[in-house]
Amino acid sequence: DTGVSQDPRHKITKRGQNVTFRCDPISEHNRLYWYRQTLGQGPEFLTYFQNEAQLEKSRLLSDRFSAERPKGSFSTLEIQRTEQGDSAMYLCASSPTGGAEPQHFGDGTRLSIL
Amino acid sequence: GQQLNQSPQSMFIQEGEDVSMNCTSSSIFNTWLWYKQDPGEGPVLLIALYKAGELTSNGRLTAQFGITRKDSFLNISASIPSDVGIYFCAGQGGTYKYIFGTGTRLKVLA
Numbered sequence: 001d002t003g004v005s006q007d008p009r010h011k012i013t014k015r016g017q018n019v020t021f022r023c024d025p026i027s028e029h030n031r032l033y034w035y036r037q038t039l040g041q042g043p044e045f046l047t048y049f050q051n052e053a054q055l056e057k058s059r060l061l062s063d064r065f066s067a068e069r070p071k072g073s074f075s076t077l078e079i080q081r082t083e084q085g086d087s088a089m090y091l092c093a094s095s096p097t098g099g100a101e102p103q104h105f106g107d108g109t110r111l112s113i114l
Numbered sequence: 115g116q117q118l119n120q121s122p123q124s125m126f127i128q129e130g131e132d133v134s135m136n137c138t139s140s141s142i143f144n145t146w147l148w149y150k151q152d153p154g155e156g157p158v159l160l161i162a163l164y165k166a167g168e169l170t171s172n173g174r175l176t177a178q179f180g181i182t183r184k185d186s187f188l189n190i191s192a193s194i195p196s197d198v199g200i201y202f203c204a205g206q207g208g209t210y211k212y213i214f215g216t217g218t219r220l221k222v223l224a
Contacts, residue, residue, distance in 0.1 A: 004156070006156075031210065033211070033212075035214075040217075041117065041216065041217070042117055042118075042202050042204075042214035042215050042216055042217050043157065043202070043214045044117070044214070045211045045212065045213070045214075048210060048211060050210075055210070056209060056210075056211060091156055091157075093156075102145075102147050102159050102162045103147075103159075103212065104159060105149075105156035105157045105158070105159075106156050107154070107155050107156045108155075108156050110154075
């Protein structure tokens with residue numbers, strides 16, 4: 001069990017550019033979650049997958065955001081035409097299927113928009 | 115987005131003191147989780163609670179699932195400097211997503 005892995009850890013980009021983050025969940029965890037965390041706040045839910053199916057999306061996930069989990073293993077989160085307000089920590093978490101299993105988080109990708 | 119209310123927002127305590135914090139919701143939850151987050155890292159799970167009234171310990175940490183199912187409490191006994199960090203509660207209701215609290219920032223004075 002190597003834990004949830006996120007890449008890159010930091011991303012600095014200019015406004016208007018596209019960025020993509022990757023999350024590798026804990027092996028055999030069927031559920032995968034994306035959260036956004038801004039300074040001084042708790043994580044805010046963006047979306048979650050059960051295997052390859054995206055089962056719920058937050059209203060925070062505008063049409064510039066897209067998440068995929070094509071083979072039910074790793075997931076990507078893409079932000080198109082980045083804006084200043086997208087600057088945040090993007091956290092990924094995973095959990096096994098079965099009742100209310102708790103989520104385990106990665107260390108996040110910190111996005112800074114210039 | 116929706117966030118749960120945590121209290122206190124921040125606190126300074128002396129090493130060796132006990133700490134109490136709580137989390138409240140306007141909705142009923144089926145599961146409560148408590149996490150600790152250090153700067154630049156992701157939240158680390160401390161305690162999970164699954165039943166109203168449940169009291170669970172993890173070392174010096176004890177958490178309780180409120181009987182109304184709308185609140186939860188976390189206590190830290192005999193605090194040490196490494197307890198410094200931000201503590202988040204998270205609640206889960208009818209779906210598989212968790213709603214997080216606003217956080218309690220703990221600072222321990224040696």
